[in-house]
Amino acid sequence: MTLACAMLAIATWFNTPTAHAAYRDLTKQQTLYREKLAEYAKALAAYEDLAGPYWKSITEKRSRRRARHSFQNIAANDYVLKQPPVYSGPPKPENPEGATSAEKAVPVVADFLREAKAQFDFVPDTPATENDYKRAYAAAARAAGLTAEQCVRIYAFESGGDGTYDVQAGLEYDVPGARAVSTALGYNQLLGTNSVELLAEAGDEFVSALRRKANAANGVRKDALLSKIDTLKKMIAFSRSVPDRWNAHARLADTPKGIGIHALNLDVDIGPLLQVRKLLTSVEFAKRYDFDAPLSAAELEMMNLTGDGNGFEMVLMSKDLRDKIPTSNFFQRGGYERNPVAGVNNTVAKLIAATNAKMDSEAQLQGAKALAALFEEF
Incomplete structure (x- = not known):
């Protein structure tokens, strides 16, 4: 025609x-x-x-x-002792002619890998099996002084009890229409901003750990580790190109280089170090304030979920305060409104109880049991 x-x-x-x-x-x-x-x-x-x-x-x-x-x-x-107001009006209607503006897509694993290669010529060494990553994670956690109970229960809570090393928030379950809801990745669900911040603050630790591995290796493996160290140093330099503040790191994490850095979580040598360091940072925060008692997994999760300062306040609270203080005090508004768990469990006591209950349940799944068994090797 x-x-x-x-x-x-x-x-x-x-x-x-x-x-x-x-x-x-x-x-x-x-x-x-x-x-x-x-x-x-x-x-x-x-x-x-x-x-x-x-x-x-x-x-x-x-x-x-x-x-x-x-x-x-x-x-x-x-604290503010009232619960936040709840929107009870009609939902936002859908335009019959379609959306007027496209919502920015959340980067996913394929994006992390693409930008890692494009920006740093880096391809993660992915584990041959899931247990290889779990074993590396358990070894790093033991070396950092974390307990099996802390790590297994947090893994269970964050990764659904059976999540893989590359599990991303929103994609935990194979269901039609599932989509990533954030860049949170791995056993402890690190955000892209976490990856950049951890490199900026603890990158030298990771370099030293890789160097020890390289010194004990030979041949192709040694060469690969030395090359990985060079790449890691470039990533660290980029992460340190801004002041050590969360908002500054968040802006870097949203760039192509920052998206590429997040792929480090998929590397069997570096990923476990990043995931463990996030938890260890919270333990060290508590110790700086002379809190030497072991943090329970749920208490660590409060620090992981809301930030060290906010979470530590919850750790220190008496039972009486935990029963009456609304969880809204520990979140930014956007984070709270996107988090149905915090809204339903709207006091500190309820949130910690719900966290423990989920940990109890999810720790019975095969992935969590496998991780617990691997801790016995160290």
Whole structure:
């Protein structure tokens, strides 16, 4: 069919009763959409009148607590004691003509691997079997002084009890339509920002660990480790190109180089070191404040979930405070609103109890049992 014929066919169709009916239906849908959108905007504005001041008070109270540079003598009046307002209006309607703006896709493993190769000429040494990664993880954890109970229960909680070394948040289960909800990756679900920050703060540790491996190796393996060290140093230099602050590292993590750095978690030599170091950072944080008691897996998870300072406050709380302090005090607004677990379990006591319950359940799955068994080798 020629272009002229095709254009004639289209014009003819638009003049048919079917086309007129489709146009009227779309017009009706658009009118209804605009009405629903106006209702949604009105309800959202009313909600924001409550939520905005509430979350501002959360931030102000947190800032005052941090300004003390101490976790001593923190009391109930240092927190917002009301639960956050809950949006109860209509959902945001869908535009019948489709989305007006494309949502930025969350990078996935294929993106991490692509950018690692493109930006640093780095291809991770992936494990031959899942147990090879678990064994390397257990060895690194033991060397760092972490316990099997801490690591296995956190693995169970973060990775669903049977997750693989490359499991990503949102893709834990093989279900139709699943999509990544964040860059959280691996046994401890490190974000891309975590990977950049850990390199900036503890990169020299990782270089030393690889150098010890290289010194004990020969031939091709030794050459591969030495090459990996050179690549790791380049990644560390990039991670240290900004001030050591979370927001600065988050911006780096969102660049092609930062996305490539996140692929380190997939490497059997470096990935376990990154995953373990994240937990060890929390242990060391507690020790800096003279807290020498072993942190339970759930307490470590609170620090992992909300940040060391916020989580440590929960660790130090009396039972009475845990029962009454809303979990909203320990989250940024966006993180809280995206986290249904924190919203349902809306006090510190409830959140810790729910975390322990999930750990109890998921630790019975095969992946967690395999990890526990491998800890016995060290």
